[in-house]
Amino acid sequence: MLPTDTQTSEHDYTPYLDEIPDEVEMSIFDHLEELRMRIFYALIAVLVGVIGCFIFVRPLVQILEMPAQGVKFLQLAPGEFFFVSLKVAGYSGIVVASPFILYQVIQFVLPGLTRRERGLLGPVVLGSSILFFAGLVFAYVALIPAALKFFISYGADLVEQSWSIDKYFEFVLLLLFSTGLAFQIPVIQLILGYLNIVSSAKMLSGWRYVILAGVILGAVLTPSTDPLTQSLLAGAVLGLYFGGIGMVKLTGH
Template sequence: MPSPNLETPTKEKEDYLNELPDEVEMSLFDHLEELRLRLFYALIAVAIAALGCFIFVRPLVRILEVPAQGVKFLQLAPGEFFFVSIKVAGYSGMVLASPFILYQIVQFVLPGLTRKERRLLAPVIFGSSILFFAGLFFAYIALIPAALNFFINYGSNVVEQSWSIDKYFEFVLLLLFSTGLAFQIPIIQLILGFLGIVSSAQMFAGWRFVVLGSVIMGAVLTPSTDPLTQSLLAGAVLGLYFGGIGAVRLLGK
């Protein structure tokens, strides 16, 4: 029979990790008021960052036009490029303000987290940021050029390549950010594994559904309909998922 003096320290450590160190009694109204303030601060940060990006929006537009391989862009309606500039500045502002937005999220949820759950904060925030920017880079380097190359070559002998500037940036921005979000899969797996909700063995057991889900995700998240872009994104999602399983297994879960 185990000795009590061995069980007691273990129980005390478990109780210590499950404590809420900053627990404060707050009414529902107080929680909503704090949430409103956090959202307001985040929106102000995005607005300031977007305004700064709007000042330098032309270089950003030129960078995002590079994957189009010299295709001629047309402004098909008055003010179309102006609204595209606002859109590019808005998305860029969200990226620049993301550290401050994450800080506001952390400050809002922190009082409700136990010491054990707080251990996840630093690796989750750092890993999520790295993977999001990795997703943007992957989309810019691989997905967008592959999709555009398919469309350019498909109609090269039939139609002249002149694209609407608004439609092009709608395509590019959607693909960039959807890929960045798709790259968050390993972070979700690590959270579920660390909290003991799903084990690495259970994740691996459902690989058939993951393959099907990645194909569907590739079709839904990519704004184009070409199979190459969808396959690239689906392959990246599968790689991230199995990489997440490996990370959860390293945690011993």
């Protein structure tokens, strides 16, 4: 029995997707040298980003102080605001340099990827970037104001709201970046589904454990102990997880 056109097409197409285009043999020392070069370029980009953000750190500090309206910030130790400025510039510089860092990572791993894996690379990088910045916005717009409102209102008739500038920014920056990382859940799900490691049905079958893990994750990632902030983050994590299941299902896995 002769194979049909469909069978021939599928037979020819599958090996094509599993090929590594322009494959070049490299020794372990060549790989290490390229890795060293990529890390060096990424560190230079971070350094430039940090220096640039430090130049404009005062507007950044003012933006991050906005959710705490009506609160007086105090410098409780010599140089505290200077070190806060360095911390804000450091975090901001990493965010600014992140596209270039991603580019270096892609350039390092790209030669070893098959055509199938390369097709996944673009959507993963784009989706991860969008979700990370969406997490930052969600934390700034929803989580931080909710947490600060709770702390300001609790005992407002007994204590005056005067906060350490260092402790405030430690709280804000940690909440921003932990939320941005938590928003990567759908990307991880898509990778696991695409690689046939975990199917959408398997992800959905463990929904009870996911809800428990979401509540625990919300408690661990939020630097505050108020239930409102933890509930908001846990709800966002669960929404992202079940949304990720839907996207994995749409891809046919």
